[in-house]
């Protein structure tokens with residue numbers, strides 16, 4: 001991570017100083033080369049992007065917002081195909097962060113479902129939903145979807161609509177087509 005970056009930068013700077021002294025003794029000016037290298041190292045140090053193009057970096061994670069709509073399963077496949085998974089909300093900060101990244105009107109699938117057993121909400125990594133870290137809109141989940149014969153087993157994040165400023169989750173049919181938020185850990189380098 002950062003520690004390694006700092007160490008390698010210090011090492012490279014030492015090399016630079018060494019070569020500068022060496023070449024000065026032998027009578028050439030390395031100033032243009034050296035200043036270019038300094039620039040490259042400096043630029044490299046400050047602009048290291050830990051997320052791939054198209055992903056947004058926040059709080060040690062990378063987020064990908066796809067505005068294409070698909071079913072929950074299909075969305076999950078898409079995220080996995082990109083090396084991540086549907087987003088899992090691990091904290092109040094993360095819930096807030098994701099809201100700040102999207103338009104308030106936008107509705108996105110998140111990686112939460114009770115399709116295995118009604119009422120037992122599991123994240124895509126298999127962990128159970130922590131009830132003190134759930135952000136259901138008032139009256140949700142209600143196992144109700146527009147197509148009344150379909151169970152509402154998948155969760156989308158939508159507009160903030162409850163008394164709590166962050167309440168925005170809604171259970172709906174997994175076959176509904178929604179936009180997608182994928183998440184993956186940032187690259188460590």
Ligand SMILES: *[C@@H]1O[C@H](CO)[C@@H](O)[C@H](O)[C@H]1NC(C)=O
Pocket residue numbers: 066068
């Ligand atoms: C979204 O849909 C368009 C049109 O079908 C397609 O060209 C594009 O690749 C899709 N993007 C993603 C991220 O799937």
Ligand SMILES: *[C@@H]1O[C@H](CO)[C@@H](O)[C@H](O)[C@H]1NC(C)=O
Pocket residue numbers: 130131132133
């Ligand atoms: C659930 O979340 C709360 C608030 O962050 C935390 O204090 C608690 O330890 C969590 N419980 C479990 C079982 O992870």
Ligand SMILES: *[C@@H]1O[C@H](CO)[C@@H](O)[C@H](O)[C@H]1NC(C)=O
Pocket residue numbers: 118143144148149150151152
């Ligand atoms: C959930 O909704 C579906 C479809 O309306 C229904 O068949 C099922 O019994 C409901 N489950 C519960 C536990 O209410």
Ligand SMILES: [Ca+2]
Pocket residue numbers: 114118119141143151152153154171
């Ligand atoms: Ca359900």
